[in-house]
Amino acid sequence: MTAIQDEQPSLTEDVAQIRCLGFAYALMTIRNILNANPITGVDFAQGAPLDWAVPFARIRTLSDDEKAWIDRYMQEFAPIRIPSLIPNRELYQKDKAFCQPLLGKH
Numbered sequence: 680m681t682a683i684q685d686e687q688p689s690l691t692e693d694v695a696q697i698r699c700l701g702f703a704y705a706l707m708t709i710r711n712i713l714n715a716n717p718i719t720g721v722d723f724a725q726g727a728p729l730d731w732a733v734p735f736a737r738i739r740t741l742s743d744d745e746k747a748w749i750d751r752y753m754q755e756f757a758p759i760r761i762p763s764l765i766p767n768r769e770l771y772q773k774d775k776a777f778c779q780p781l782l783g784k785h
């Protein structure tokens with residue numbers, strides 16, 4: 680998977696917004712799994728590095744495109760490990776740097 684910023688300027692802002700929402704929802708899902716892991720027990724520190732995405736993953740009906748991006752990110756970041764290695768991944772770092780300001784505008 681290519682980082683969003685590496686695909687610019689070929690993406691419109693609407694397409695980038697959809698992908699960023701998928702990214703945020705995938706991170707929120709992974710964060711929730713890390714926080715309530717049935718093996719290690721409840722430990723909110725495990726998902727803390729992904730907390731920034733939660734405000735952007737608003738409860739609403741998702742488009743098929745957003746769902747597709749959630750699925751792609753979930754596959755890309757699998758398997759979920761404790762401690763999480765996701766914050767160290769280049770894709771995560773680049774897409775967070777791109778998406779956080781974009782999602783904050785909406």
